[in-house]
Amino acid sequence: EDKVVQSPLSxxxxxxxxxxxxxxxxxxxxxxxxxxxxxxKAPTFLFMLTSSGxxxxxxxLSSILDKKELFSILNITATQTGDSAVYLCAVGGAAGxxxxxxxxxxxxKP
Amino acid sequence: xxGVTQTPKFRVLKTGQSMTLLCAQDMNHEYMxxxxxxxxxxxxxxxxxxxxxxxxxxxxxxxYNVSRLKKQNFLLGLESAAPSQTxxxxxxxxxxxxxxxxxxxxxxxxxxxx
Numbered sequence: 001e002d003k004v005v006q007s008p009l010s011x012x013x014x015x016x017x018x019x020x021x022x023x024x025x026x027x028x029x030x031x032x033x034x035x036x037x038x039x040x041k042a043p044t045f046l047f048m049l050t051s052s053g054x055x056x057x058x059x060x061l062s063s064i065l066d067k068k069e070l071f072s073i074l075n076i077t078a079t080q081t082g083d084s085a086v087y088l089c090a091v092g093g094a095a096g097x098x099x100x101x102x103x104x105x106x107x108x109k110p
Numbered sequence: 111x112x113g114v115t116q117t118p119k120f121r122v123l124k125t126g127q128s129m130t131l132l133c134a135q136d137m138n139h140e141y142m143x144x145x146x147x148x149x150x151x152x153x154x155x156x157x158x159x160x161x162x163x164x165x166x167x168x169x170x171x172x173x174y175n176v177s178r179l180k181k182q183n184f185l186l187g188l189e190s191a192a193p194s195q196t197x198x199x200x201x202x203x204x205x206x207x208x209x210x211x212x213x214x215x216x217x218x219x220x221x222x223x224x
Contacts, residue, residue: 048211
């Protein structure tokens with residue numbers, strides 16, 4: 001059975017801190033790993049990763065995939081209160097089915 | 111830009127009642143999905159569709175049915191609602207199957223079964 005585990009489950013930091021969110025997976029026929037940010041409502045897309053070692057960056061956010069060790073990290077530098085959200089990791093495997101982790105709830109305090 | 115639109119946004123059902131959730135997308139996406147999200151948990155795939163007229167079971171399909179009669183619409187039906195189906199339901203669409211490209215999500219439907 002495909003499995004995606006995110007850690008930590010929740011995290012509280014202060015503005016300006018740097019955070020690292022983890023996503024490990026066991027998926028048959030891995031195809032890609034995606035990160036989403038979910039605030040009050042719908043998840044919104046952040047990154048898609050398919051190759052090991054290639055960092056994706058968008059402003060203060062960056063992510064990298066390690067297909068040998070089966071994990072990905074999402075880094076957020078100089079955090080702001082607007083970064084407070086649930087961060088979801090999803091992995092695509094056999095037959096195109098996707099498996100989501102339970103998410104990491106990030107709270108950034110002023 | 112409408113993107114993915116779900117209706118209704120909220121609904122309360124009594125046990126045993128039936129209802130249909132509607133998802134519409136205007137991006138000409140082939141692939142559409144229905145997920146449920148429970149407190150403290152990620153998204154679990156209920157059913158998905160790879161194109162008009164086709165549907166397939168996801169991770170948690172029991173108690174739900176779906177139809178994709180038109181490319182832009184994906185309907186999720188509950189024939190006999192149960193309290194265990196209390197959840198937030200998200201519809202999504204994408205160009206390709208699974209998260210090989212980004213999925214676009216609707217705003218969610220909060221369903222309570224009493």
